[in-house]
Amino acid sequence: MKIALLGYGKMGKAIEAIAIQRGHDIVIKTSEQSGYNITDADVAIDFSVPSAAFNNISNCINNQVPVISGTTGWLEQYNDVVSLCEKQKGAFIYASNFSLGVNIFFELNKVLAKMMAKVDDYNVDIEEIHHTQKLDAPSGTAITLAEGIIDNNTAYQDWKLDVSDKNTIPITAKRIPEVPGTHTITYNSAIDTIKIEHEAHNRQGFALGAVIAAEWLVGKTGIFTMKDVLALD
Numbered sequence: 001m002k003i004a005l006l007g008y009g010k011m012g013k014a015i016e017a018i019a020i021q022r023g024h025d026i027v028i029k030t031s032e033q034s035g036y037n038i039t040d041a042d043v044a045i046d047f048s049v050p051s052a053a054f055n056n057i058s059n060c061i062n063n064q065v066p067v068i069s070g071t072t073g074w075l076e077q078y079n080d081v082v083s084l085c086e087k088q089k090g091a092f093i094y095a096s097n098f099s100l101g102v103n104i105f106f107e108l109n110k111v112l113a114k115m116m117a118k119v120d121d122y123n124v125d126i127e128e129i130h131h132t133q134k135l136d137a138p139s140g141t142a143i144t145l146a147e148g149i150i151d152n153n154t155a156y157q158d159w160k161l162d163v164s165d166k167n168t169i170p171i172t173a174k175r176i177p178e179v180p181g182t183h184t185i186t187y188n189s190a191i192d193t194i195k196i197e198h199e200a201h202n203r204q205g206f207a208l209g210a211v212i213a214a215e216w217l218v219g220k221t222g223i224f225t226m227k228d229v230l231a232l233d
């Protein structure tokens, strides 16, 4: 498979290594908005910056190149991408986190949220820790986790960074050098604490998941998620 890497930073480089191991060719690797022909690729993988993701993804869809994006912090434009993809009959996957472990953690979070909806004694909060170069906060993964709780527990209607109102899930974002990504969900009561945590040890899980998603997407039409790719149901 001929792969375009849109964004050749920490993730672009990790994806390149795994894609080559799996027998793919990297035909475009760029950290620029232009200067390449996207139709040279069978599939594009966007891990760029929040301000560039929408244009990168739109360019692929407009040129009939299937595209997956792991870039976080641009989701206010997600519905525009969905509309464009439907209009152009393109193929697109966004995931806030491509790792198998985090996608299992997403499902565990939903099951726990459903159970906790049956009791009044606990307050939930989410903490995410990432390296100091991260541009967005809270992390895309923390937002997906908050949405998983909101969808399964009517006590919560919203999430906010550093705000702890009734019906709102507070998210705390910490930035510590070299941390690839740690997410903790805590349910606290006067009597005890229930905690679930995912800690990435490196970027390999994100990169492998992205390559697997790209392999899966080629030849399909539509908008998909990692749940479709991993068939976790």
Ligand SMILES: NC(=O)C1=CN([C@@H]2O[C@H](COP(=O)(O)OP(=O)(O)OC[C@H]3O[C@@H](n4cnc5c(N)ncnc54)[C@H](OP(=O)(O)O)[C@@H]3O)[C@@H](O)[C@H]2O)C=CC1
Pocket: 006, 007, 008, 009, 010, 011, 012, 030, 031, 032, 033, 047, 048, 049, 050, 052, 056, 069, 070, 071, 072, 073, 095, 096, 097, 098, 099, 206
């Ligand atoms: N979904 C997931 O599983 C994961 C998602 N991420 C997300 O992926 C994104 C990238 O992460 P990471 O690799 O760590 O970040 P980096 O900052 O290391 O890399 C981003 C790269 O994008 C480049 N860039 C800037 N503008 C453009 C453009 N217009 N088109 C293409 N590339 C551009 C930057 O170049 P320059 O430095 O010159 O500006 C940089 O090389 C982030 O949003 C992060 O949150 C990260 C890990 C896992």
Ligand SMILES: O=C(O)C1=N[C@H](C(=O)O)C[C@H](O)C1
Pocket: 072, 096, 097, 130, 134, 138, 139, 140, 141, 142, 180, 181, 182
């Ligand atoms: O910027 C990162 O590094 C990461 N970003 C993603 C996010 O915002 O959730 C995924 C992972 O946690 C690493």
